[in-house]
Amino acid sequence: MFGEDADPDYFETEFPKYPMLALKALIQFKECKLLTDDEWVTLANACLSECKDEELGEGKAKQLLEIVVLTWQHVVEKKRSDIELDEALKEGAFFRNLGDDGEEAQALLLFLCREKLGETLPNPTKLQANGTKAADSSDAYVKFKGILEGDTDLIASQARLIAVRAIDGRTASRWMKYGSQDPEHKAVRTVVENMFEQVSPPYxxxxxxxxxxxxxxxxxxxxxxxxxxxxxxxxxxxxxxxxxxxxxxxxxxxxxxxxxxxxxxDTFHSKVDELLHGIDASAWPEHIKAMDPTVDVLVEKLGSSGCKLDGGIFRAPYIEIVKGVLAGKIELEANEGALDTLLTAIDEKYHEEIWRTLRETVSGVTGSSLADAMRLCPKLIANVAQNGSSIVSDAPPPHLRRDA
Missing domain, CATH: 1.25.40 (Serine Threonine Protein Phosphatase 5, Tetratricopeptide repeat)
Structure with a gap:
């Protein structure tokens, strides 16, 4: 990239030795696009290898991981899998160096491990003099294991560091997707919460x-x-x-x-009005019987910005459902007063007609079906019964009798 006389191994051999200085240069390189993706990945892998050095100085692990994160954010997605993070996670020295540099280094590693969220972290090892590998755990490993697997939470500064990098790297959706699937994962929940506390939340x-x-x-x-x-x-x-x-x-x-x-x-609410008005009259009875998401939207719209459906369209299916409930032919799984709420979608000028139609046409009402209707539409039943004869053919159950 820098000419025929340039040392092709310069960046991977020299930059990891002086990560603080390298970071400043690499930020400029990134802006000017002076390195290829392959050169970035080679450098990142050299930094991860350096993190496994038993003699690594204090503070260097964090700086080296910053370079790895910078690489991950810069290269195209298909090149990210070439970053040899798994190899580093196998080494006990890697975690001990991580622990020496405190919470920020752990946060950077968690950012890099977002594809491993919730997974069980394997036990790290060290190479012995005889060539075999032995378990090499540490306090830093145990702590990071708890964070990755969801049992240990992050502190505020760690969550903020990850949130900012996730937003900048446009990977917020990955954290949100995992968080919604595993809402008990403490670290992920804290990261996502912090994302939306930023002045500019994720796009x-x-x-x-x-x-x-x-x-x-x-x-x-x-x-x-x-x-x-x-x-x-x-x-x-x-x-x-x-x-x-x-x-x-x-x-x-x-x-x-x-x-x-x-x-x-307002534009959103107007669009919802338009969508609700566009539902055919023949479809409403099935929507209401099922108390499906369409009805949920209508009920919430009625309780917020309001909604008036075409009385000529919605009135007939509404009456059909109420008659079915009163006759015991339709059982609705809905909140108390649900049908009273749906009535408010119809202009009040039609209410008298609805009450009259129900008084004149309802039949087959029993004490049990009336009790169900009283749960779903007590106000409607009161208005139907007002100035009219009883709409129940059998005696009401004891809990509905006036003398009970």
Missing amino acids: LNFPYFWEQFPYIRSIVSTATLSDVLKVYAGRVTEDDISKLEISDIPSGFLEATHELGDGHW
Whole structure:
């Protein structure tokens, strides 16, 4: 790269000896693209080899790992597998040198080991005089093993170091994916939480952001979540919104974005309105019977920014479901008052007609089915019964009798 007279082994032999000075030069090399990916990888492997030296000076392990991290961030993805991290992890001296340099060196190693998260770390060894290998554990190894396997947490400075490098290296999604699959992994949870506490949280495409929202919401504070949603409101594009489907909308997102106020997510809420209005009348009975994600979105929309569906479309399927519940033909697994909430999707000018239709057409009501309806829509039942005759053919169960 530097001409025919250049020593081809210069970087791998000299830079690991003076890692602090090398780092400053390599940052410039990175900006100017003075090294090939193969040269970067060769240098990184030389640094890992140096980390296994029994005579390594204090502070050098951290600096050498910084060079390895810099290499990993710079080279193309397919070259990262050429970095010989596994070989270093087999050596007891590697961990002892790591321990001498404290928490920052451990954090850098965890960043490099993100593909090994949750795996069992093998016991390191050392080469004996007779040529055989013997176990070579250490306090530093035991501590890192606990961090990698998820039993030991990171301190704040370690989590921040990894979070910043993960965001810069655009690998935040890898940590989030693992964290959502294993929410009990202490170190990963702390790293992901720290990612979203940064002034500039990770750049994620919106389908993935929406997919991960329940996980993000579960680990960050309410204040942090509000800040994150404000940042992402500035990142979402019209194209992102235009591609939105009902199935993309995570639980809690409508509520959380509505609570922000200031119109941050108004376009998103308008799109959800459009999607709900676009559902055919014939599809609503099955959605409500199943109390599926479409109904969940509607209920959350009603409880946040509100929604008024076309009374001519939604009214008939709604009445059909209520009649089925009252007749004992439909059993819904839903929260208390769920059908009362769904009624608010229909303009109030149609409510009297709904009550009247139910009074005049409902049949086959038993004490048991009425009790179920009272759980799902107590306000509706009260209005149906008002100024009308009893809608139950059998005596109500004891817990519903006025004289009980």
